[in-house]
Amino acid sequence: MELRPVTRVLLRDQAADRIRTAIVVGDLAPGAVIKDVELAGSLGLSVAPVRAALSRLADEGLVEAKPQSHTRVTPLVLRQVRDAAVVVRAMHELAVREAVPLVTADDVAVMRAANQRFAAAVDRGDAGGALTADDELHDVLLDRCGNGAVRATIDRFTPAIRRLERQRFAAAHGRESVGLHDRLIAACAAGDVDAASATTTEIWTALLSELEETPDAQSV
Structure with a gap:
């Protein structure tokens, strides 16, 4: 059985925490477009944990992904x-x-x-x-x-x-x-x-x- 490295999980969790905080405090405003490559660069991470973090935040209703288009911060509804x-x-x-x-x-x-x-x-x-x-x-x-x-x-x-x-x-x-x-x-x-x-x-x-x-x- 092959297990994923713990470091990848921790990076995903850390990325989710930081992006979530930025959304909650308004640094990432409602409707703001999120580019995972740019976000990964800002966080000093590879794209993979950032994409995993965004997937989690989508489950929480904080971001939404448009297929073949973009990911953005959800509006306040x-x-x-x-x-x-x-x-x-x-x-x-x-x-x-x-x-x-x-x-x-x-x-x-x-x-x-x-x-x-x-x-x-x-x-x-x-x-x-x-x-x-x-x-x-x-x-x-x-x-x-x-x-x-x-x-x-x-x-x-x-x-x-x-x-x-x-x-x-x-x-x-x-x-x-x-x-x-x-x-x-x-x-x-x-x-x-x-x-x-x-x-x-x-x-x-x-x-x-x-x-x-x-x-x-x-x-x-």
């Missing part, structure tokens, strides 16, 4: 982002129900510190810092949940949501999220599964409402 957010909300609700009975005092401390970083980023208008801190907070529960299928689903669909969130980042919504995070953390510290789940639903429902009010995405 509100309905598609909303669909992704509904799925991600359901996965976070499931993760919270499985994680809360297992949460430790150290977990609670990590979540509180993440929410402090989130609040500070919101106050300075730092969308990237706020979203990173938000991920760090919820990652505590995803890690404690330990459900690989839940994590894989969230990892697949969250970048599409983050792309739109960065465009419409608003301090007012962020400050509201600080309070919701505090409630979630308190419920986790108390071991209250129902309260934690309800707060998680509220967090993601508020996000869905914000996304639907965003004028920058196509509504089709």
Whole structure:
């Protein structure tokens, strides 16, 4: 049996991470044409891992390939982002129900510190810092949940949501999220599964409402 070299897999993963980040932060804008040879040169890689990375990102809905034509960053389509957010909300609700009975005092401390970083980023208008801190907070529960299928689903669909969130980042919504995070953390510290789940639903429902009010995405 012949196995592919581990280095090729790692290069593919690294390329996917970098291209995904460029799309989410807007360095590769919606509709931008991607030429795999040029992209490989920019990343200092051969074309093969870049093409493998683009194939993965196509599965995530971040790029699309036109046969015999070109590959481009997908446009922001509100309905598609909303669909992704509904799925991600359901996965976070499931993760919270499985994680809360297992949460430790150290977990609670990590979540509180993440929410402090989130609040500070919101106050300075730092969308990237706020979203990173938000991920760090919820990652505590995803890690404690330990459900690989839940994590894989969230990892697949969250970048599409983050792309739109960065465009419409608003301090007012962020400050509201600080309070919701505090409630979630308190419920986790108390071991209250129902309260934690309800707060998680509220967090993601508020996000869905914000996304639907965003004028920058196509509504089709």
